[in-house]
Amino acid sequence: MTSVSTPSARGIMPKPGRRLPLAALLIMALMGFILIATETMPAGLLPQIAHGLNVTEGTAGQLVSAYALGTVVLTLPAMALTRGMARKPVFLVGILGFFLANTVAAISADIALTLAARFVAGAFSGLLWGMLAGYARRITAPELAGRALAIASIGTPLGLAVGTPLGSWLGTTFGWRWSFGILSALTILTAVLALIIIPNAPGQRAESRISIAKVFTIPGVAVILVVIFVWMLAHNTVYTYIASYLRAAGMSLTVDVALVVFGVSALIGLWITGSLIDRAPRLLVLASVSLFMIAGVIFLLGSHSLIAVLLALVLWGVAFGGAAPQLQTAISEASGENADMANSLLGVAFNIAIFAAGVLGAVLITVYDGMVLPALMIGLAIAALVIVVTARRSAFPARH
The missing domain is CATH 1.20.1250.20 (MFS general substrate transporter like domains)
Structure with missing residues (x-):
C-alpha cells in the first residue's frame, strides 16, 4: 500500500495566506502586554512590596533590576538554543515558564526566592520578545509583514498606558500579590488561546544560521x-x-x-x-x-x-x-x-x-x-x- 506524503507529514509548514492572521497577532499582543506590565509593575508598588517582604524600598526596587538582568544574561543563549525549532512549541514553553516564575514571585515570602523568580521571569520574557517579531512575520504574507508586526506590538504601549497603572491600583487596593496573581491568570489564558489559534511556523534553516x-x-x-x-x-x-x-x-x-x-x-x-x-x-x-x-x-x-x-x-x-x-x-x-x-x-x-x-x-x-x-x-x-x-x-x- 502506497502512503501519501502530505506537507504536514514531511514537517513543512503551510505558506502564510494573503490576509492578516488577526486573531493570532492579537494573542501575541496580549502576551506582549503581560510582559510589559510584569516588568514595570513593581515600580508602582515598592512600598507595598517592601512591607510585604520586610525589606527596604531600595531592595524591593531590585525586582525590576533582577527581571531586566535575566533578560540581558539569558536571552541570547536561549534564542541560540531554540532558533532551529518550530516556533509554536517554543512559544508555548516560554509562556508556561514565564507563568511559573511569575506565580512563584506572587506567593513567595522570601526576598531571595522572589528575586530569583524575577530573574527567571526576565529570561523567559527575553525568549518570548526575541521570537515574537520573527514569528509574527512568518505567519503573515511578506507584503503585510510590517502591519502584522505593528499589531503584535500593540501590547507594549497598552502595557505602559493601562497595565502599569492598573497593576498599581490593584496592588494598592487588594495587595501587591493580587497584581502578580492576575497577570499569572492572564498568562495561562494566553497559553490556551495560543495553543488553539496561533499556527505553527518553522524555525530557522540550519544552513542559514x-x-x-x-x-x-x-x-x-x-x-x-x-x-x-x-x-x-x-x-x-x-x-x-x-x-x-x-x-x-x-x-x-x-x-x-x-x-x-x-x-x-x-x-x-x-x-x-x-x-x-x-x-x-x-x-x-x-x-x-x-x-x-x-x-x-x-x-x-x-x-x-x-x-x-x-x-x-x-x-x-x-x-x-x-x-x-x-x-x-x-x-x-x-x-x-x-x-x-x-x-x-x-x-x-x-x-x-x-x-x-x-x-x-x-x-x-x-x-x-x-x-x-x-x-x-x-x-x-x-x-x-x-x-x-x-x-x-x-x-x-x-x-x-
Missing part, C-alpha cells in the same frame, strides 16, 4: 542597535524620572495622568505606524525620532505651561508608540533569516538601556534637578537622528 558574533557584522544590524540604545536610553531616563521633571517644572499634573496621556498617544503612534510601515519605513523612523526631539524642546522651553507640557507628552507618546515595530522591522529586514537572533539582540539592547537609564537619571537629578531631563532627551535624539539620516543603505533604507 550564523553565530551571534556574526549577526553583529551583518550590514545595518550594529547601526540599528546603536540607534535603539541611544533612543531608548533617552526615553527610559525621562519615563522613569518624569515625576522629577514635573516637580521641577512646578506642574500640578500628576504622574498617573501624565503617563496615561503618554500611553494613549502611544497607541495613536502605533496606529500610524501600522498604516504606513510597509510603504515608508525610513520616513516613519525619521519622523518618530524628530517628534521625540521636538517633544524634548517643548518640555524644556514650555515647562511652566500646562498646555505645552501636555502637548509634549502627546508628541512623545506618538513618537514612541511606533518605535518597537519600526525598529523590529528595520533589524528584521537587515538580518534576513537571522531575524530571530537579531531581534533578541534588540531586546538585550533595550534592557541595557533600561539599566543605564536608571543609573544615569539618578545621577542627573541628584546633581541637577528634573529640568536636565529634557536637555538629555534633545541631545540623545539628535544623535539618533544623525545616525538614521546617514545610515540609509543597509540599516534604514527607503524601501524594504
Whole structure:
C-alpha cells in the first residue's frame, strides 16, 4: 500500500495566506502586554512590596533590576538554543515558564526566592520578545509583514498606558500579590488561546544560521542597535524620572495622568505606524525620532505651561508608540533569516538601556534637578537622528 506524503507529514509548514492572521497577532499582543506590565509593575508598588517582604524600598526596587538582568544574561543563549525549532512549541514553553516564575514571585515570602523568580521571569520574557517579531512575520504574507508586526506590538504601549497603572491600583487596593496573581491568570489564558489559534511556523534553516558574533557584522544590524540604545536610553531616563521633571517644572499634573496621556498617544503612534510601515519605513523612523526631539524642546522651553507640557507628552507618546515595530522591522529586514537572533539582540539592547537609564537619571537629578531631563532627551535624539539620516543603505533604507 502506497502512503501519501502530505506537507504536514514531511514537517513543512503551510505558506502564510494573503490576509492578516488577526486573531493570532492579537494573542501575541496580549502576551506582549503581560510582559510589559510584569516588568514595570513593581515600580508602582515598592512600598507595598517592601512591607510585604520586610525589606527596604531600595531592595524591593531590585525586582525590576533582577527581571531586566535575566533578560540581558539569558536571552541570547536561549534564542541560540531554540532558533532551529518550530516556533509554536517554543512559544508555548516560554509562556508556561514565564507563568511559573511569575506565580512563584506572587506567593513567595522570601526576598531571595522572589528575586530569583524575577530573574527567571526576565529570561523567559527575553525568549518570548526575541521570537515574537520573527514569528509574527512568518505567519503573515511578506507584503503585510510590517502591519502584522505593528499589531503584535500593540501590547507594549497598552502595557505602559493601562497595565502599569492598573497593576498599581490593584496592588494598592487588594495587595501587591493580587497584581502578580492576575497577570499569572492572564498568562495561562494566553497559553490556551495560543495553543488553539496561533499556527505553527518553522524555525530557522540550519544552513542559514550564523553565530551571534556574526549577526553583529551583518550590514545595518550594529547601526540599528546603536540607534535603539541611544533612543531608548533617552526615553527610559525621562519615563522613569518624569515625576522629577514635573516637580521641577512646578506642574500640578500628576504622574498617573501624565503617563496615561503618554500611553494613549502611544497607541495613536502605533496606529500610524501600522498604516504606513510597509510603504515608508525610513520616513516613519525619521519622523518618530524628530517628534521625540521636538517633544524634548517643548518640555524644556514650555515647562511652566500646562498646555505645552501636555502637548509634549502627546508628541512623545506618538513618537514612541511606533518605535518597537519600526525598529523590529528595520533589524528584521537587515538580518534576513537571522531575524530571530537579531531581534533578541534588540531586546538585550533595550534592557541595557533600561539599566543605564536608571543609573544615569539618578545621577542627573541628584546633581541637577528634573529640568536636565529634557536637555538629555534633545541631545540623545539628535544623535539618533544623525545616525538614521546617514545610515540609509543597509540599516534604514527607503524601501524594504
